[in-house]
Amino acid sequence: MRQLIDKILEIKKSNKSRIIAKRMSEFNALGKKPSEELFKELCFCILTANFRADKAIEIQKEIGQQFLTLPKKALAEKLKKLGCRFHTKKAGYIVEARKHASTLGKIWHSFSSGPTAREWFVKNIKGLGYKESSHFLRNVGYTDVAIIDFHIIDLLARNGLIKKPKTKSLTKKSYLSIENVLKKLAKRTGMNLGELDLYLWYIETGKILK
Structure with missing residues (x-):
């Protein structure tokens, strides 16, 4: 050590x-932004599962607001075109997670600690394991995961x-x-x-x- x-x-x-x-x-600044901005960061973290972070950043920038609007098939096709691994599965996770897009800020602010929030994300957001949930929480301001x-x-x-x-x-x-x-x-x-x-x-x- x-x-x-x-x-x-x-x-x-x-x-x-x-x-x-x-x-x-x-x-810290990102954590104070509207829920829709947090959702785009959540999508980035979904993309990083078994995938390079630098490439996921490029894809996040390219898709942007369309994470919130593209139909599942169109999103999967775009992810594939941009070189994302497991594009069909990840498109499905993103589309399913949209039900939380407008309340994401309220959700994560309701927890007293990162580990507590992480348990919620692992349980309620398909495509997020402990690593991806921790990644999202750190990227919106938590420092204890x-x-x-x-x-x-x-x-x-x-x-x-x-x-x-x-x-x-x-x-x-x-x-x-x-x-x-x-x-x-x-x-x-x-x-x-x-x-x-x-x-x-x-x-x-x-x-x-x-």
Whole structure:
């Protein structure tokens, strides 16, 4: 853990920390926007399941407001054209999630913590597991949930903090266990889980996305 902590603290002293702080500020600002804007971010998080985040960002920008309006078949065709994996299934998830589009802000603001909100999203939004729900919540301002994807798992495993899971799909128990490891790392580095994810992602990929 010491080596990883030192690396994080080194980045905290660099200009990358300002970029990360700006990104966190953007997340807070997004959380205050109308529900329809939050819905577009929810769609982005649905797209990221088993798919590259940078490509999902491109698709989100391309489709924009049409996440709210395109019929399922047309949306699936557009997702396919833009290179999205599992386009038919994800189009279905997005169309079904539209029933919450106008009340999304009210829904997530009603919870007292990220973990509590996450349970609701996992249960009520098809296409969102613990990783995707955590991703959405972090991107709209929550800082107390971890986004655990294979990049984070690989990094933690290489540093001896966890044993690499045998399968890509994490059970709830495994997810929360790894999240607890990340909580300890966040405490040791003086940051919240939302910030920590951006630092770890930068270490692993060289990118600061969202």
